[in-house]
Amino acid sequence: MKRVLRQRSERRQLLAAEPEVLDELRRLRVRVPHLTAALTATVDGLILAQDTPAAGTAGVEAEGVAAMTAAALGVALRLTDATGQGEFRELLIRGEQGYVATYAAGTAAVVTVLAGPRINIGRLHLEARRASARIGELVDAALARREPA
Numbered sequence: 020m021k022r023v024l025r026q027r028s029e030r031r032q033l034l035a036a037e038p039e040v041l042d043e044l045r046r047l048r049v050r051v052p053h054l055t056a057a058l059t060a061t062v063d064g065l066i067l068a069q070d071t072p073a074a075g076t077a078g079v080e081a082e083g084v085a086a087m088t089a090a091a092l093g094v095a096l097r098l099t100d101a102t103g104q105g106e107f108r109e110l111l112i113r114g115e116q117g118y119v120a121t122y123a124a125g126t127a128a129v130v131t132v133l134a135g136p137r138i139n140i141g142r143l144h145l146e147a148r149r150a151s152a153r154i155g156e157l158v159d160a161a162l163a164r165r166e167p168a
Contacts, residue, residue: 118135
């Protein structure tokens with residue numbers, strides 16, 4: 020029971036950071052042409068903020084993307100550990116119609132972005148790494164705030 024209450028408290032704290040996180044996602048989409056969607060989720064798949072087109076517009080279901088990101092993150096964490104590459108930083112997937120990239124954002128969150136095939140990958144990495152670092156600071160600060168017992 021204490022674990023459930025602690026998780027609820029943490030989620031409330033994380034959701035308190037949502038407006039600032041959403042602002043950062045929106046700024047990222049403005050700075051990077053061909054970026055079609057961006058979301059921030061906890062490492063277990065809870066969406067904290069999203070800047071995505073309406074469901075169905077581009078086939079983006081944010082909850083599904085967040086859940087799949089959590090699954091991919093689990094594999095990426097095991098892979099980086101098994102190969103001695105250190106802590107997870109980012110994951111890039113290229114498909115025929117574009118890219119999916121996930122970046123670590125502090126200790127408890129990730130940023131996942133969708134991009135078209137014509138995106139400048141170097142620019143994406145530069146801007147998304149900066150945005151993820153800022154979002155990580157926001158999320159970690161929200162978690163550090165303790166609610167009164």
